[in-house]
Amino acid sequence: MARTPRGERPAAQSPGSVGPTGRPWPDLPQPAARQSSATEAVVLALCNQKGGVGKTTSTINLGACLVEAGRRVLLVDLDPQGSLSVGLGVNPHTREVSVYNLLMSSGAPAEEAIVATSTAGLDVLPANIDLSAAEVQLVSEVAREHTLARVLAPLKAVYDIILIDCAPSLGLLTINALTAADGVIIPLECEFFALRGVAMLTDTIAKVHDRLNPKLELVGILGTMYDGRTLHNREVLERVVEAFGDVVFHTTIRRTVKFPETTVAGEPITNYASDSAGAQQYRMLAREVLQRCPAA
Numbered sequence: 001m002a003r004t005p006r007g008e009r010p011a012a013q014s015p016g017s018v019g020p021t022g023r024p025w026p027d028l029p030q031p032a033a034r035q036s037s038a039t040e041a042v043v044l045a046l047c048n049q050k051g052g053v054g055k056t057t058s059t060i061n062l063g064a065c066l067v068e069a070g071r072r073v074l075l076v077d078l079d080p081q082g083s084l085s086v087g088l089g090v091n092p093h094t095r096e097v098s099v100y101n102l103l104m105s106s107g108a109p110a111e112e113a114i115v116a117t118s119t120a121g122l123d124v125l126p127a128n129i130d131l132s133a134a135e136v137q138l139v140s141e142v143a144r145e146h147t148l149a150r151v152l153a154p155l156k157a158v159y160d161i162i163l164i165d166c167a168p169s170l171g172l173l174t175i176n177a178l179t180a181a182d183g184v185i186i187p188l189e190c191e192f193f194a195l196r197g198v199a200m201l202t203d204t205i206a207k208v209h210d211r212l213n214p215k216l217e218l219v220g221i222l223g224t225m226y227d228g229r230t231l232h233n234r235e236v237l238e239r240v241v242e243a244f245g246d247v248v249f250h251t252t253i254r255r256t257v258k259f260p261e262t263t264v265a266g267e268p269i270t271n272y273a274s275d276s277a278g279a280q281q282y283r284m285l286a287r288e289v290l291q292r293c294p295a296a
């Protein structure tokens with residue numbers, strides 16, 4: 001396949017050409033409107049206990065691209081760091097009601113916690129440092145793993161897709177996300193240690209599937225921070241595809257300083273740099289996700 005002068009594969013892929021994962025690029029048509037028979041949101045958790053792999057960046061930008069595809073989207077911040085909220089221009093520390101309150105008191109109204117972002121159709125349920133206490137406080141709850149599922153249940157009628165941004169841990173909050181979800185997306189940074197810990201994560205997903213949530217599926221593994229100019233990155237991606245096969249998304253997200261910049265700007269890349277390669281890659285990811293989750 002033709003490469004650009006800098007050795008990168010061009011952003012635009014045509015069906016049948018070799019994609020960045022070394023497999024033929026699939027046909028990914030413009031997504032159709034959601035089936036009119038669908039009444040409940042599809043819930044997807046973005047999960048990897050390794051830190052800094054692109055969970056939050058992917059939640060924000062996949063969410064914005066799903067809005068572009070006509071979906072009503074809620075992003076749930078399940079990380080006490082609150083990065084998802086901050087990345088969407090919401091200061092979670094000044095919020096009186098956050099996801100923590102919804103988890104800890106069954107009567108708390110979700111509408112008071114949810115914030116509309118500057119992207120119409122994209123809402124966020126913020127988190128702040130209060131949430132770190134939930135990990136401990138939930139331990140003594142009855143059916144503690146189902147707490148988030150109970151919070152999200154009434155919201156499933158209001159949205160088409162709910163994305164949960166997990167913290168870098170496999171603690172009780174992440175188990176709650178997996179119990180509430182229909183599917184998991186695992187962002188993996190394309191570097192040497194990427195595969196370390198993934199076995200533990202897939203093992204946890206399998207256990208949650210068997211014991212708590214039989215509908216849970218691994219929707220896909222997403223290569224992030226990919227730099228096709230380095231042999232190292234290409235080799236890592238090859239190994240990921242060898243290990244996981246077709247569950248790996250064809251789309252990979254390339255490394256670019258635009259993503260840290262969007263966090264500072266507090267908006268998705270589709271607003272900040274709508275024509276950039278990064279925005280285009282997340283649009284392709286949204287198409288793949290909608291293809292793999294027909295109910296969404």
Ligand SMILES: Nc1ncnc2c1ncn2[C@@H]1O[C@H](COP(=O)(O)OP(=O)(O)OP(=O)(O)O)[C@@H](O)[C@H]1O
Pocket residue numbers: 050051052053054055056057058079083166167168224225226253254255256257258259260261263
């Ligand atoms: N494709 C990319 N290219 C360059 N930088 C990126 C890319 N994706 C994310 N980043 C940057 O890498 C850092 C970590 O990304 P992000 O916060 O999305 O990861 P995370 O997995 O949510 O981290 P944590 O585990 O701490 O929650 C951020 O500064 C982000 O802006």
Ligand SMILES: [Mg+2]
Pocket residue numbers: 055056057079083084165166167
């Ligand atoms: Mg994060």
